[in-house]
Amino acid sequence: MLKFIAKRLLSGAITIWFIATATFFAMHAVPGDPLTQEKAMSPAVRAQLEARYGLDKPLIEQYQLFLGNMLQGDFGISFTQENRKVNDIISKHFPISAILGLAAVLIALVGGVAAGTVAAYYRNRWPDRLVMIGVIAAISVPGFVIAGLAQLIIVAMNNAAGKTLLPVAGWGSVNHIWVPALVLGLGTMAYLSRIMRASMLEVLNADFNTAAKAKGVHGLRLFWHHQLRNAVLPVVTELGPTIAGVTTGGFVVELIFAIPGLGRYFVQAVQQLDYTVIMGTTVFYGAFLVLVVVLVDISYGLIDPRIRLHGGGGR
């Protein structure tokens, strides 16, 4: 098992190096630089700034410097936000994105598994149809539309109640989390419920399901002990990329609900060509994704004994 984890972490490190290198050169290939702004800058000031940020050096040298600093965990200072270290930006804003993302994934997981199970149990009857219509809607309607709709609904609810049941936007309390997390997780929930439906149908037709019933197993015990554990495997497989995707890809939702998460800074940095922030957030997201995928692989083994015991040899 340890060998397996070490192997995965090593290949993860190579992945991160690749991401970093590709991003570094792609970023520098974009016309302009962080110092190009609307205001014209005198050549003297510009030269001084370039020297301060090391932009006057040849690209290869800049790359070497960047790699060296990255290995020490230092991504430098933001170009656009005066005197803010990239590490500080990440450590201050990523936890917010992470909480929002994890809440979204949790909602998506529970909701998706439940909806998929109901759809499979009532295959081709109205609960199944209802779930499948919801799935198509949730996948095809873009997130910003759903976000706007959700805000409208909150406003209407608050008006009807005559008091603030749920805040429309902002961050700071538990109540601020629910609606944006639901909006953020909705697409994933739809996707997961489709996977869950298919795999639960397979389990319902499996011999071991019939055999369990023939033993007198029924109801919740049948569901927990025999059906869920077998049916949830494909869902868990999808979970790794999903967690990373939802945690890092929430900037639209963060923007609409005025949540100070990292996603917003990431997009801003790309727009303003804020080299250090781009590199810092990209490498950080890459590392996060690799870590989550490894964690999911490990949890896979906890659910399916066949993988647990073969895990030592690697796959």
Place this chain on the structure above:
Amino acid sequence: MKLLELDNLQVSIGPVQAVRDVSLSLAPGECRALVGESGCGKSVTAMSLLNLMPPTAQTNAARWDFAGRDMRQLSEREWRRIRGNEIAMIFQNPMTALDPTQTIGSQIAEPLRIHKGLSKREARMRAIALLERLAIANPAQRAAQYPFEFSGGMLQRAMIAMAVVCEPQLLIADEPTTALDVTVQAEVLSILRELRESSGTAMLFITHDLGVVAEIADSVSVMYAGQTVETGSLQDVFSREAHPYTQALKRAVPNMENPHRLEAIAGTPPDLRHPPKGCGFAARCCERMAICDQLPPNFPCESTAAHQARCWLWHPEHPARWRESEQ
């Protein structure tokens, strides 16, 4: 007193009349073989006996008594107390019938937990003891393993343990040896025989292998196209076979002592979406008469009280009846 009395069971799944008329009876401790080719309704009969057919299937019976109860009246709640407790089932393929995510021990212990209310520990001990009785080495260690760590023969023994752990009155074995290779087959058969002798469990042994029938059964019911066509003791059905289908089946079995060219039964079984008006076997029967195509032989057609054949040849006015009784 009979343990199971089943009369005219009919099961249809959508347009398919999978079981058209199955009548069975089992005395306590009796082992009855249910024989027939693939698709004749054996497995549907087995699943129906546990009331485990999907809700789309329609089940009817003129009589269906088990241990003094009318099974047609039972609620799903009452059925749950019967499954795995009073009637248990051994499935054909142990590789797929055991849950891959649960340990062998917990799967064997599960019926005890559900039906007998045993604690986790007690149920586990009983499961281990049973594995030991079924000649599995290191039973405690084995009980903690998962199905994929077992060989086919050991899996079938685990499957048998799972079925008999509550000491059911009736054990339905649905082709328990078909998925196994021949050496393992013999081993599983001897385990089943031994269990039957020691516990007195009645057994409905479903198979298409006549060799296996001869080894384990007291009595035999032959099925064809959703109907029981011949019923009798092992000797009746094997050496005084009365139905032309049974006779044809026997001609298709190789015999070492008296080698003869094997005869396949010409033709195919009828389409059970549109079963024939008369006898189901008529189209393939070498003794077919005019009446066979027109009317089903639905009369008590017995050569002796315990030996019955659903065939016009055994009608009281048919001369063949005399032929048989004079012998």
